Every structure is written in structure tokens, then in C-alpha cells.
Amino acid sequence: MDLLQVIENNKIVAIFRGVSGEGADRGAEALIRGGIKVLEVTMNTEGAMTSLANWRKKYEGEAFLGAGTVLDLEMAKEAVASGAQFLISPNLDEDVVRYGIEQGVDVFPGVMTPTEIVRAWKAGARAVKLFPMATLGIQYLKDIRAPLDRIPMIVTGGVNLANIADFVKAGVAGVGLGSNLVDKKLVSEGKFDELEANARKYVDAVAAAMR
Template sequence: MTLFNLLKQEKIIAILRGYSIEEATLTVDALIEGGIRFLEVTMNTEGALKMVHQWRKAYAHRAYIGTGTVLDESMAKEVIQVGAQFIITPSLDERVVEVALKNGVDIWPGTFTPSEIVRASKLGVEAVKIFPLASIGISYLKEIQGPLSHIPMIATGGVTLENIQEYFKAGATAVGIGSSLVNKKLIQTGQFHELTELAREFVNKVK
């Protein structure tokens, strides 16, 4: 089964941004324990490459490790070298897409307008990230699904435990979730058991 087909089953990508290696690793432990299988560490996190390298070994067969906020071709090559299983970008950079696909790495680029979404699909990606949605709302996702429902979309921004099902009703194939799942307060206070329970709640919402 391809990685994207697995994502379609799991439906959730947890986004880690700005944590130390120690905090992030404890967080990943807790999230995996709660049933999260797709984990993205953003490239503007100090030590991101080291995290990907370590986690690929530590969580082999338990989770899929990728990188977000990949901004250019050079960054794409770096994350591929350390073993990233998927790449997510905030914008559509054709060179980044080309590097990923050439190396057999799944890439789900950030898009927003219908033109960007269609362009990304024509470049050969299996899915696009729709970003940002927090400020504009789920209704935008529903609208663009009208003419573009044949292109799988990963909705990112504004996803919470309370509204996650609405994203899927609006047409999302999967969702990227940051702070409402990777809860800063729980992490900083060491409440990793509670983080596991929160992850389990999210997972149960999409099953």
C-alpha cells in the first residue's frame, strides 16, 4: 500500500513546530501511543533534520515521519537525505516537487487558489495541502471541492476536536493538526499521558 493510501486511512498528520529534541521525542511517543501514525516536524524547528533521522530508526513500522515548511530545493534534498518519508510545503515550489518525485518521496505541497491546486496536480502530486484555512474557514474548502473534488486535499489550519468532522464533510481527504493536538501546555508541563488521551480522542473522531 502506498504512503498516501495509508494517509487516507489514518486521516491525521500531527504537526510539531518549535520544540526541543527531548520535548519533541516525548511528544511523538505520546502521540503514537494515542494512535497517531503520521508525524510532521517543521524545518523551522531547531534540530529538525536530527529528529527525522532519529525517529525513522526509533519508530520504524510504528509511524511515518515527514517534514514540513520545506521552502526550497536545497531543503528538500536535506530532508530526503535524512530519511523523510513525506514532504509538506507551505507553498507550491515546482523545483521542490520535482526533487521529491524524482527521489520517490511523497510530497503534498501547500496550495490555496484553484490555479495552484490544478497546477500541483498536473505536476504529478497525489494530494495538495490547502493552507491556510484557520482564517478563511471550512466553507472555502467546501466551495473549491465543487469543481476540484477529483484532487485529494489535506486541510491545514483551524482543525480542532470539535470541528474535525466538519472538515471531512467539506471534502478533506486528511487534515494537518498543530496546536489543538500537539498541545503546548501539556508538553511543557510534562503531561504526556494526557497528550496520549487527547490523541486518542482525535483518532476516534475520524474512525
């Protein structure tokens, strides 16, 4: 199935930032058991590319696995070489978007303004990452989607179990979830059953909002 279609159907992109080694491997397993279909590990996480390569070996076909915080072309090449199936950035670098197209890898660049959103779209991005959502707020999302509703938007920052339904109903293509989903404390304490249960709560909340 197409990555963007999977995101639009399931909404959640799990973000592993500062979680590495066995914690990243077991955490990914727990989230996938909990129903998460798309996982990214950020490039500024220690051992990120090792985690990504391990995920591809273990969970190929069970989830889409990619790299986040891809700031430039050099990082993009490193991530793709390690098996990234998609690239997500906090910024818009059109060279990265073009490279993704060449490699057959989706790139979701970080944008904030209408001009950036349209530039990313024209560069070939099939969706954009609207960031930082915690600062911008859901009203900004609604306002910006009014004229730009044809461009799929993945929001990151400020989304939690209490408000995820509001974002889904506001028409997002997806939501990036970091520490609220990939809880470092649960990982460090080895509470992977709780991590899985928390993932199920988010999956259920999305399903309820989409009914």
C-alpha cells in the same frame, strides 16, 4: 501501505512546530501510542532534522515520518537526507515536487487558489495542502472541492476537536494538526499521558465521522 492511503484512512497529520529534543521524541511516542500514524516536524523547528532522524530509528514501520515547512529545493534535499518519508510545504515550488518524484518521496505543496491546486496536481503532487484553512474556512473548502474533487486535499489551520468531523465529512483527504494536538504546554510539563489521551480523542472523532 501507501502513505496517501494511510492519510486518507486515518486523516490526521501531526505537526511538530517549535517542539524539539526529548520533547519531540517523547511527544512522538505519545501520539503514536494514541493512534497517530503520520507525523511531521517543521524545518523551522530547532533541531528538526535530528528529531526526524531519531524518529526514523525508533518508529520505523509504526508511522510515516516527514518534514514540513519545506520552502525550496535545498530544504527538500536536507530533509530527504535526514530520512523524511514525505515533504509538506506552505507554498508550491515545482522543483520540490519534481525532486520528490525523483526520490520516491511524496510532496504535498501548499496551495490556495484553483489555479495553484491544478498546477501542483499537473506537476505530479498526489495531494495538496490547502492553507491557511483558519482564514479560508470550511465553506471555501466545499466550494473549491466541487469542481476539483478528484484532487486529494489536506487542510491545515483552524482544525480542532470541535470541528474536525465537519472537515472529514466535507471530503478532505487529511487534516494537519499543530498546537491543538501537539500541545507545547503538555510537552514542556512532561504530561505525555495527557498528550496520548488527547490524540485518542482526535482519532475517535475521525473514526466516528467516517462511519
